[in-house]
Amino acid sequence: MDINALNVLSYEEFVNIFGNVVEKCPIITAAVWSKRPFVNLSALEAAINEFIDALPESGKEGILRCHPDLAGRDLQRGTLTQESREEQARAGLDALESAEASRVARLNEEYKERFGFPFVICARMNDKASILRQLSERCQNERAAERARGIEEVKKICRLRLYGLVLTDAPNKL
Amino acid sequence: MDINALNVLSYEEFVNIFGNVVEKCPIITAAVWSKRPFVNLSALEAAINEFIDALPESGKEGILRCHPDLAGRDLQRGTLTQESREEQARAGLDALESAEASRVARLNEEYKERFGFPFVICARMNDKASILRQLSERCQNERAAERARGIEEVKKICRLRLYGLVLTDAPNKL
Numbered sequence: 358m359d360i361n362a363l364n365v366l367s368y369e370e371f372v373n374i375f376g377n378v379v380e381k382c383p384i385i386t387a388a389v390w391s392k393r394p395f396v397n398l399s400a401l402e403a404a405i406n407e408f409i410d411a412l413p414e415s416g417k418e419g420i421l422r423c424h425p426d427l428a429g430r431d432l433q434r435g436t437l438t439q440e441s442r443e444e445q446a447r448a449g450l451d452a453l454e455s456a457e458a459s460r461v462a463r464l465n466e467e468y469k470e471r472f473g474f475p476f477v478i479c480a481r482m483n484d485k486a487s488i489l490r491q492l493s494e495r496c497q498n499e500r501a502a503e504r505a506r507g508i509e510e511v512k513k514i515c516r517l518r519l520y521g522l523v524l525t526d527a528p529n530k531l
Numbered sequence: 532m533d534i535n536a537l538n539v540l541s542y543e544e545f546v547n548i549f550g551n552v553v554e555k556c557p558i559i560t561a562a563v564w565s566k567r568p569f570v571n572l573s574a575l576e577a578a579i580n581e582f583i584d585a586l587p588e589s590g591k592e593g594i595l596r597c598h599p600d601l602a603g604r605d606l607q608r609g610t611l612t613q614e615s616r617e618e619q620a621r622a623g624l625d626a627l628e629s630a631e632a633s634r635v636a637r638l639n640e641e642y643k644e645r646f647g648f649p650f651v652i653c654a655r656m657n658d659k660a661s662i663l664r665q666l667s668e669r670c671q672n673e674r675a676a677e678r679a680r681g682i683e684e685v686k687k688i689c690r691l692r693l694y695g696l697v698l699t700d701a702p703n704k705l
Contacts, residue, residue: 367643368596368643368647368648369596372596372597381557381558382557382558383555383556383593383597384555384556384558384559384590384593384594384596384597385558385593386593387592387593387594387596387597388586388587388589388590388592388593388596389589389593390592390593390596390647391588391589391592391593391647392589408587408589408590411587412562413562413582413585414565415562415563415565415566415582416558416562416582418561418562418564418565419557419558419559419560419561419562419563419564419565420558420561422542422543422546422558422561422562422564423546423557423558423561469541469542473542473564473565474542
C-alpha cells in the first residue's frame with residue numbers, strides 16, 4: 358500500500374488495519390487519523406510516537422499494562438493477539454523447556470510486583486537468550502527508567518508492525 | 532464488590548473487569564489503576580473522566596472512533612462488544628423496521644462523513660425514538676461541539692457500565 362492509498366482510508370478502514378500497532382490501544386491509531394495526510398510512513402510513525410509521548414505517565418503505564426506477559430498465560434491459553442502470538446513464536450517463547458518456563462514465570466511475577474506493569478520487549482529484535490537475560494537484568498532497574506524503557510520497546514514493536522502491514526499484509530486486510 | 536476489594540485488585544484483574552468501561556479503550560482503565568486507592572466509586576469515575584479530559588482533541592476523537600455505529604454493521608454481524616450489544620438491544624436498535632434501519636444507516640454515514648467520527652449516544656438513557664431524533668438533529672451541529680457532546684455521552688456510558696459492574700456483575704468475573 359502506498360502512502361496515497363493510506364491517506365484516503367476512512368477511519369474505520371484505518372483502525373481496522375492499523376488498530377493494533379500499539380497492542381490493544383486502537384485509540385492511538387484512531388487518534389492519529391486526525392493528523393493525515395502523512396507525507397510518508399515515517400510521518401505516521403512520528404505521529405504515533407508524539408501521541409504516546411504527550412500522554413501523562415499514568416497513560417504510558419496504561420499502554421504497558423495492555424501488553425501480555427511474554428511466554429505467559431495468554432500464550433498458553435491461545436488468547437494472544439495475532440501480532441503478539443507471531444512475535445513470541447518467532448523468538449522461540451512458545452517452546453520453552455520446563456525449567457526455562459518456570460524461570461520466566463517467576464521473573465515476570467517479580468517484575469510486575471516491582472513495577473506495576475509487565476515486562477515489554479520487542480521480541481522480534483531479540484532472541485530467546487537475550488530476552489531472558491534482559492528480563493532478569495531489567496528487574497533491577499528503577500521504576501521511572503523501566504517505564505521509559507518499556508515505552509521505547511513499545512515504539513520498536515509499533516514500527517515493525519506498521520512497516521510489516523504496509524509493506525506486505527495490508528492489501529489482504531483491505 | 533466494595534471499594535476496598537476494588538483497591539487491592541492487581542492491574543490484570545482490574546483491566547479484566549473494567550477494561551471496557553470506555554469502549555475498546557482498556558488503556559484508560561489501565562492508566563487510572565496508577566491512581567488507586569480510590570475513596571469510592573465516584574473517585575474512580577472522576578479519575579477516568581480526568582484522563583479523558585486531559586487528552587488532546589485528537590485523542591478524544593480517537594475514543595469516539597473506537598465506538599461502533601448504532602444499529603450498524605457490528606450489530607448485524609454479531610461483532611459488537613458484549614456491553615454494546617446489550618445496550619443497543621435494550622434500546623430496541625436490534626429490531627428496527629426496514630425503513631427505520633435504512634434511515635439510521637443513511638444518517639450514520641452522513642454523520643461520519645461530516646465529522647470523521649461516529650455518532651455516540653448513551654443508549655441506555657434514551658429510547659429508540661429519542662436516539663433516532665438526536666441522530667438526525669446532531670448531524671447539523673458544528674464539529675467541535677459534536678466532539679464535546681460525543682465525549683459527554685462516552686462518560687455517561689462509562690458511568691453506567693462502571694456502576695453496573697461494581698454493583699452486580701463483577702464478583703462473577705473475578
